[in-house]
Amino acid sequence: ATDMQLLNGKVKVYNENNFLTLKDFDLVWDLLEDGTSIGSGGVALDSDIAGRETGTIEVPYLASMPKTPKDGAEYYLNLSVRLKEDTIWAKKGHEVAYEQFAIPAEVKNVEKTISTGVQINQDAEDEIAVSGDNFSFSIDKTSGTLKNYVYNKETLLTQGPVPNYWRGILNNDNGNYDGNWQGGNSKAAAGDIQVDTNEEGQTVITVALNSPSQPELVQTMTYTIDGSGAITVDASVDATKTSLGRYIRIGTVMELPAGYENVQWYGNGPVEAMWDREDFARVGIYNTTVSELFYPYLDTQDTGTLTGVKWITVTNPAKAGALAIAATDTVEASALHFTV
Numbered sequence: 001a002t003d004m005q006l007l008n009g010k011v012k013v014y015n016e017n018n019f020l021t022l023k024d025f026d027l028v029w030d031l032l033e034d035g036t037s038i039g040s041g042g043v044a045l046d047s048d049i050a051g052r053e054t055g056t057i058e059v060p061y062l063a064s065m066p067k068t069p070k071d072g073a074e075y076y077l078n079l080s081v082r083l084k085e086d087t088i089w090a091k092k093g094h095e096v097a098y099e100q101f102a103i104p105a106e107v108k109n110v111e112k113t114i115s116t117g118v119q120i121n122q123d124a125e126d127e128i129a130v131s132g133d134n135f136s137f138s139i140d141k142t143s144g145t146l147k148n149y150v151y152n153k154e155t156l157l158t159q160g161p162v163p164n165y166w167r168g169i170l171n172n173d174n175g176n177y178d179g180n181w182q183g184g185n186s187k188a189a190a191g192d193i194q195v196d197t198n199e200e201g202q203t204v205i206t207v208a209l210n211s212p213s214q215p216e217l218v219q220t221m222t223y224t225i226d227g228s229g230a231i232t233v234d235a236s237v238d239a240t241k242t243s244l245g246r247y248i249r250i251g252t253v254m255e256l257p258a259g260y261e262n263v264q265w266y267g268n269g270p271v272e273a274m275w276d277r278e279d280f281a282r283v284g285i286y287n288t289t290v291s292e293l294f295y296p297y298l299d300t301q302d303t304g305t306l307t308g309v310k311w312i313t314v315t316n317p318a319k320a321g322a323l324a325i326a327a328t329d330t331v332e333a334s335a336l337h338f339t340v
Helices: 003-007 179-185
Strands: 010-014 025-033 036-042 054-058 075-083 095-102 119-121 127-132 135-140 146-151 154-164 189-197 203-210 218-225 231-238 251-255 262-269 282-289 306-315 323-333
Touching: 003 010, 075 282, 095 282, 127 203, 154 179, 154 231, 231 251, 251 323
Parallel strands: none
Antiparallel strands: 010 054, 025 036, 025 075, 075 095, 119 127, 127 135, 135 146, 146 154, 154 251, 189 203, 203 218, 218 231, 262 282, 262 306, 306 323
16 A cells, blocks of 8 residues: 555555455454554455455555544554455454554654753772762773673673673674674773763663774773663664675673573564564564573574564563664664573
């Protein structure tokens, strides 16, 4: 469907069957606001689209769209084609086809609330201490690593984010990468560390990280610390002065305390994906566990990668707080009991 078709509640359908018509199936729609259903129903199929034919159907989701969309919200329309009757190979209600459309709704941005009041103590020889209302953490002056983020007296992060230039090798990687990246993230050392204040009054700490194995490889981490305890992380990597070739992943790794097992995310799902094989996925809110994100492939390889992630959190059912990661656009993420 084009944006104009969607705004008029119309969707184009191609029937891949040879003999069955669309009336041989049930068609169900579901409207999502930020991953939560706000309306659903069936489609009255007044047009019988024959096998190998194309037609247009009307989806009555517009009545469920809020007159004033929520600030910052995203709206998705899910369509599901299901068996109308039992067959010898599946029961009534079995899904045989689906599609998801992003609704081009006019949505206002959320007004960002800024808090100040962050305290910085650089007197210690080995670390920079950062604290505010109900939170604290430190930045190691040698490694440049953020450590022991505590919120409301609970440790939510023990270490990170630290550079990560590697992942488990896949069966189909075929050596089309430079293996010298693997050691580039090992024991990075902090170079220059700057503490500033931006025009909004927030504290900004910038750390330049150098790789012992690749001295010309520099990763810059910029932490913008809000008085609420939220930290905006900007990471950039400069490898232009190195001889390094093709990389297979650039990102960061964080370590959480033991017991943080439940994973919830808003993005592509309901299972792991890769950027080049995510057509199956539907954007939504999904739940799993760290243990379940590890898939035991016959040859152990990278596993548990979630794509198109807008936010993700890993929680401990025995704790009141948790760390949430939210992306300006989207990121890839995983949560595992194992290092790369």
